[in-house]
Amino acid sequence: MGQTDLRLKEAAKLGFSEAVMPQKTRATSRDDGTTAQMFKQTEIGHLQDLVAMIGVPAAKTAQRDTERKVEGL
Structure with a gap:
């Protein structure tokens, strides 16, 4: 990120x-x-580190991604 201090x-x-x-x-x-x-x-x-910090388990995010792909068919 540029200009971090600002x-x-x-x-x-x-x-x-x-x-x-x-x-x-x-x-x-x-x-x-x-x-x-x-x-x-x-x-x-x-980015995975940030996701882990905010408490979203990796399995849940993978499940949501799969559900979105199925809905989009």
Whole structure:
């Protein structure tokens, strides 16, 4: 994600306090040093990691995908 610090600052204005982002994009706090400290920053390597974090079991998502394919026939 480009401009991580700016995006986090905007998210803070909207009331967010946690950010999930791809690995190697952790905010660097180039501004006044508070942007990165305002957020709990979690780095993920794959989208599956995010799905697991929000509590959707892999079996359920696979089942839903199968149901969608069957409905679409």
